[in-house]
Amino acid sequence: MSIRPQAFESLVKAISQFPTIGPKTAARIALWLLSKPQSVSEEIGKTLIEARAQIRPCSVCYQFTDAEVCEICSDVSRDRSLICAVETSVDVWNFERTKQFKGLYHVLGGALSPIDGIGHDELKIDSLIDRIKKSDPPVAEIILATDPDTEGNATAYYISELLSGFNIKKTRLAHGIPIGGEVAYSDDATLSAALIERKLIG
Template sequence: MQYPEPISKLIEGFMRLPGIGPKTAARLAFYVLDMKEEDVFDFGKALVNAKRELTHCSICQHITDTDPCRICEDQTRDRSVICVVQDSKDVIAMEKMQEFRGQYHVLHGAISPVDGIGPEDIHIPDLIKRLQDETVQELIVATNPNIEGEATAMYISRLVKPTGIKVSRIAHGLPVGGDLEYADEVTLSKAIEGRQEL
C-alpha cells in the first residue's frame, strides 16, 4: 500500500537521518501524526532554530551559539594543552567526565582517501595555525580508534612533532567492566601496547 504524499515525504525525511531505516521512519512519521499540533510546531521550530542559530567557534570549531564558544572564552582552562577530536559530540563526551581542563580542536571528520577526504578537507590547517601560539605545549590526539582515526592521528603527529610540541594519543583497549574473552585481537593488542606500570 502506498502512503499519502505528506506521510511519504515525512518518512523520506526521517530516513535521511543516520541509523533510521524504512520501518523506524514509518513508525516515527505516524508518531508525529499522533502528536498535538502545538508539539509538532515546537519540534519543527527546534529543528529550524538549531540549524539557524548554531555556528562553529572561530577558534576551536566546536558547535556553539556564541563565538568564541564558552570553552574557548573560559580563562580558567589550561591553554597549554589542546585535545584534538573528530566531532563536536566528542567534546561533549570529554566534558561529561569533568577531568580535562584544557582546550579543544574539532576536526569535523578524519582523513579517508577512500572517501576522498584529505587533510585540507578537515580542520587540520586551522589546528596548525593555533599551534603557532607559543603557549601550546601539548597536543592530545583523541581521534577514533579506527583506520581513519589512526591515519589522522599519525598525520597530525608527523606535522606537529618537528615543532617541539609534545604529541600524545589517548589510550585504547579494554573497556572498564569488559571481559578478555570477548575482546577482539586489535583491542587486546592496543590494551597491551598502552599498558601502564602499577
C-alpha cells in the same frame, strides 16, 4: 498509487530521511503527529529550522556551539597550553563528561581518508597549526585523540609530522582493556596493546 493523502505521503517521506527511521516508523510518527494538536508539529518543525540555524562551528575550535566562540574556548579557567585534537564534536562532549580534561579542544571534522575523498584540505589541520603558532601561552602538549583505527592513526601521525619542528609534546590516548571489560572477550589488538602498555603495580 497510494490511497494515503499526498500531504501524508510528504510527511512520511520527510521523516523517513532521518537516519535509522524506515518508512513504517515514519508512518507511525506521522500518525502520532496527526493525533496531536497542530501546535506540536509547529513547535517541532520550528525547532528543527531554528536550532539548525543557531548551531555553528566555534570560530576557534570548530566544535558545535550556539555562540561565536564556544563555552570551552571562552572559559578563562581552562589550561590554554593543552589542546586535545578530536574528530568530532561528539568526542568533545564525551571527554567533557569525564571531567578529566581541563585544556582546550580542536575539532578536526573527521580523519584523513583518501577513499572517501577526505584529505588535508577537508580537515581543520591548517587552523590547528595556526592556532599553535599564535598561542599565548605557547602550547605545551597536543593530545592527538583521533580514533584508534587506520584513518585516525594516519591523521595523528600526519599532524605529528607537521608539528615536528615545534617544541610540543605530542601524545595519543592510552590503549587497553576497557574498564569493566573482560580479558576473555577482548580482541587480539586490544589485548596486544594492553600487554605492551602494561604498568607496574604495588
